[in-house]
Amino acid sequence: MSNKMWGGRFATGPDAIMEEINASIGFDQRLFRQDIAGSIAHATMLADTGILTHEDRDAIVAGLNEVLAEIEDGSFTFSRALEDIHMNVESRLREKIGDAAGRLHTARSRNDQVATDFKLYVRDTIDTLVIQVTTLQLALVERAEAEAETIMPGFTHLQSAQPVTFGHHLLAYVEMLARDAGRLLDARKRLNESPLGSAALAGTPYPINRTMTAEKLGFDRPTANSLDAVSDRDFILETLAAASICAMHLSRFAEEMVIWSSAQFGFVRLSDKFTTGSSIMPQKRNPDAAELVRAKIGRILGALTSLLVVMKGLPLAYSKDMQEDKEVAFDALDSLSLSLAAMTGMVGDMTANRERMRASASAGFSTATDIADWLVRELNIPFRDAHHITGQIVALAEGKGCGLEGLTIEDFKTIDERIDSRIHKVLTVEASVAARQSYGGTAPANVLMQAARWKTLLTGQSHEPKPLGKKKHGGHGDGGVE
């Protein structure tokens, strides 16, 4: 039997393999809400412009709502012979309301229909992702505020560099996530033009009103070129590019969680809820959630690469190649959503080991730069010379097997006569971070100010910086190690 939706000129139905390679219903059924919303908007417009009778429109709209209810309650049977969501819905509509259903496809094609459905889906997904990004940002800001005065080693090359505050480190991710949300919202802006009514590729002879359908579906305007409208997949490419960058950020953070939660670092303890045990080594607590978030970038970036390659070299307008856009995109967007949720859970549940971080922060002569800065400031020594003198001080401490704070004033004077006892006050990690009050610097006061700024931005309610010296508990996970 030939296909009942388009089989007029076909003597036989498709080969089984043809049906298998051609069908997209296995994955595009998740577009049912967008497909039905698009059809209702289209039918309403067709009646308003006199292309469809009001009776037919009423039957179509009522029938589509019934189909929607069937899909939602699970009683709908999807058919692979009907290829995709568009024809599954329309065929069921015909069973319900008869011939009027056949008029719904006037002045449109599956080419503008699928572009419309997919855009609506991507737009909804962007909105959800942006809320998830904001939720993670708020979780980070809360922790940053609690850890504004917690001192940890700051790294470059993963070597101890200068002490920083843990709150400052967490706020770095808040900045990255803000750019991620901005990129997603930027893609949304360009996405928001309606392809509906572009028909197969050339537009339609019917007196349709594309502005009306665009408005009904929440688009800003109709697309201005029918060929572009049915062959454009920039909207999902841009979204996947933004998603890949976000996933890359989450991957970096996840890697830090893996490092921090190792026995060797011991900076944080991830909660039982986000770790797993080993079936052979009873002592293990593995950071599986963090590791999986670290890995998700693989498939998310893979989707972007896959779809760019599909689109490359495709002549205008629609080609069936473009049906390959959905599976990878759905997988990538689902993966990002799951990663954001897992990260938010881990951030809320982790416990900071403040003593451990502080001890590690003072290792490796981490306040050496503060000595050089003191020599510049107090003794008016040029920075390059101060750097050299400090190098000798570090070598001396290393030779004596002590930290910089273990050196006596006599020790300092053997390197440079001009140094006096005031130098001792810059040697602690507390003094080091407190001094870094330049805008964007790591000082606890800055962290509290930035945390308040972010809370105001993210919640829309004004927040004042918390006062210094009010350390909150380091986490609400299980088994704290403070």
Ligand code: ARG
């Ligand atoms: N299932 C198709 C897709 O996802 C819908 C568009 C089909 N268009 C066509 N001319 N065969 O791309």
